[in-house]
Amino acid sequence: MDDWNKRPRISTAYQYQGIDASILENRHLRIMVLQGKGGDIVEFRDKRTDIDVLWHADHDWSAPPNELPSIEGSWNEYYPGGWQLNLPGAGGPFEFPGGRYEHHGETALLQWDATILQDDEDAVTLELTTSLRRYPFTVTRELTLPAGEAVLDIEESITNEGDVPVEYAHQQHLTLGRPLIGPDAHLDIPAEGGYVEEYDPGNENHRLESEASFEWPAAPGVDGESVDLSQFPPIDAEINDMAYLHDLDEGWYAVTNPELDLGFGLQWPAEHFESLWYWQPYGGLEASPFWGRNYTAGLEPTTTHPAHSYPDAQRENGSMRSLDPGETVTVSLVAQTFDGGERVSRIGPDGTVERDA
Numbered sequence: 001m002d003d004w005n006k007r008p009r010i011s012t013a014y015q016y017q018g019i020d021a022s023i024l025e026n027r028h029l030r031i032m033v034l035q036g037k038g039g040d041i042v043e044f045r046d047k048r049t050d051i052d053v054l055w056h057a058d059h060d061w062s063a064p065p066n067e068l069p070s071i072e073g074s075w076n077e078y079y080p081g082g083w084q085l086n087l088p089g090a091g092g093p094f095e096f097p098g099g100r101y102e103h104h105g106e107t108a109l110l111q112w113d114a115t116i117l118q119d120d121e122d123a124v125t126l127e128l129t130t131s132l133r134r135y136p137f138t139v140t141r142e143l144t145l146p147a148g149e150a151v152l153d154i155e156e157s158i159t160n161e162g163d164v165p166v167e168y169a170h171q172q173h174l175t176l177g178r179p180l181i182g183p184d185a186h187l188d189i190p191a192e193g194g195y196v197e198e199y200d201p202g203n204e205n206h207r208l209e210s211e212a213s214f215e216w217p218a219a220p221g222v223d224g225e226s227v228d229l230s231q232f233p234p235i236d237a238e239i240n241d242m243a244y245l246h247d248l249d250e251g252w253y254a255v256t257n258p259e260l261d262l263g264f265g266l267q268w269p270a271e272h273f274e275s276l277w278y279w280q281p282y283g284g285l286e287a288s289p290f291w292g293r294n295y296t297a298g299l300e301p302t303t304t305h306p307a308h309s310y311p312d313a314q315r316e317n318g319s320m321r322s323l324d325p326g327e328t329v330t331v332s333l334v335a336q337t338f339d340g341g342e343r344v345s346r347i348g349p350d351g352t353v354e355r356d357a
Contacts, residue, residue, distance in 0.1 A: 008147050010124035012114045016042065019063045022114050024124050024143060028150035029337065031143070034080075037063040038108035039128040039141055041083035046150065046262060046337040053255075053264045053337065055177025055296045057081040059289040064109045075103040076289055081175055081296075084108040087158065088135045088168035090277075090300075091307030096166070099134045104173065106132050107139060122147055136162030137323075151351050154333040160323040167311060167322050171302040172266075172273070172333070176255060178235075180264060181297045185257040187230045188344045189276065191216040192247035194229075197306040205240040205284030207233075216245060233282050235295060240284035244305045245276040250346070253299055254353070258341020266299070267334040267347045273301035274319060301333075 008026035012035065015021055020036030032043035045052045057080050064078045088094075089105035110130050118125035123146040131138045138161055144153040160166055195213040199206050207227055209220040217230040233239055251270035256263035279298030286292050303321050304314040314320040323329060334351035346354040 006147060007121045008124045008145050010116055010119050010126060010145075012116060012126070017062070020111075020114070022126050024126060024145040024152075026145055026147055026149070028148075029145060029152065031145060031152060033114070033126060033128070033143065035112045035114035035128055037078070037080070038084055038110060039112040039130070040080060040108065042080055044083070044152075044264075044335065044337075048337075048339065049260060049262050051179060051260065051262060053176055053180045053262075054083060055081045055175040055294065057289075058293040059291075061289075066111075075108065078109060079289075081177070083175070084173040085139070085141060085156065086169070086171040086173050087132070087139060088137060088166070088170075089310065090169040090171035090173075090302050090304060091310045094310050096135070101134070104171070105169070106134055108173070112141075117142065118144070131161075135168075136160055136166060137168070149336075150338065151334060151336040153351075154335065155330065156333075157328055157330040158323065159328040160325055163325050165322050165324045167320050169302065169304040169310075169314070169321065170273070170331075171277070171300055172268070173298070173300050174266065175279070175296050175298045176264065177296055179260060180255060180257055180262060181232050181295070182257070183232055183234055184259040185232050185255055186343060187217075187232070187253065187255050187297075187299075189216065189230075189245060189253040190249040190346070191245040191276065192249070194219065194243050194245040194278075196241070196243050197308060200308075203240055205238050205286070207239050208241045208243060219243060229278065232297065235283075237282040237295075238284040238292065239280060239282040240286070241280040241282075242307065243278045243280070245278060246274065246305065248274070248276065251301060252347035254344035254347060255297070255299075256341055256344060261339050261341060263338045263340065263344065263353075265334075265336050265338065265344065265347045265351075265353055266301070267349065267351055268301045269331050272329070272331050273303055275302050275305035276300065277302050277305065277307065
């Protein structure tokens with residue numbers, strides 16, 4: 001027992017729904033990663049409360065076939081919930097010379113190689129690597145769980161292996177679910193403002209005014225009232241909204257639930273992920289494969305914005321990125337759980353959580 005309290009553990013020998021999986025674990029957190037499907041993080045469990053903060057899909061799903069699916073909507077059909085890395089597109093569809101992505105690029109539809117880089121009393125580290133098939137990118141993701149801390153350190157590197165510069169978007173598609181989110185929880189983000197793009201025809205469940213800009217957290221609603229986006233709606237809501245938060249003083253957010261004595265925080269480099277997509281399918285996303293079943297907070301640091309009119313709108317607003325031949329971009333993130341119900345005033349670059357007085 002003393003050894004377990006001190007030493008973290010790691011294994012790449014698990015299976016989850018028939019998919020190759022890895023587990024990183026210490027006395028504070030249990031993290032499950034699917035190297036057999038996108039390198040997805042499908043469990044982020046706080047052991048003190050025995051709560052997995054991630055959302056899990058209500059629909060049936062499976063690992064993609066070995067060859068990339070070409071049908072429209074395939075990303076959603078293979079979507080387990082949880083946390084995906086999306087490259088080289090976010091949103092979509094996205095056409096490029098010789099090919100096309102329908103939605104969210106390619107990385108979440110690939111198998112990744114998993115290697116244990118560190119396994120000692122100080123920390124465990126899992127390295128995930130993959131090469132895209134339709135794009136000249138190799139991607140490496142290192143997940144480190146230190147001993148004695150409820151913190152996951154993440155480092156991601158993207159390299160353009162081609163001989164021409166290429167455009168790309170980079171997204172952390174992270175979705176939180178019940179019981180962490182709900183009317184008792186609140187959301188803190190150091191954003192100055194945000195906007196809502198024009199909604200597609202047929203979305204009758206949006207509570208936010210279409211094509212509206214706002215100062216965080218008060219967004220104009222379709223009923224003429226202000227919507228406080230730092231609060232979560234009732235569990236029986238029928239809401240389907242999307243907002244983009246920008247002008248971030250720093251890259252972090254925190255969701256705290258005082259009834260559970262639990263919080264979740266994410267820290268990222270705001271100079272790279274300049275926009276936070278706030279996907280809000282609170283029981284009102286009636287399209288396949290969701291059919292109104294999910295109560296989900298998608299809080300997704302992304303290099304570009306918005307999700308639609310890709311890539312023209314992103315070129316126009318200057319958020320589209322480009323990677324030169326042989327160039328590598330590397331970013332670091334920190335994800336963690338913490339106790340207490342106080343609002344969070346800041347999460348520092350090293351993951352230090354500062355609370356409101």
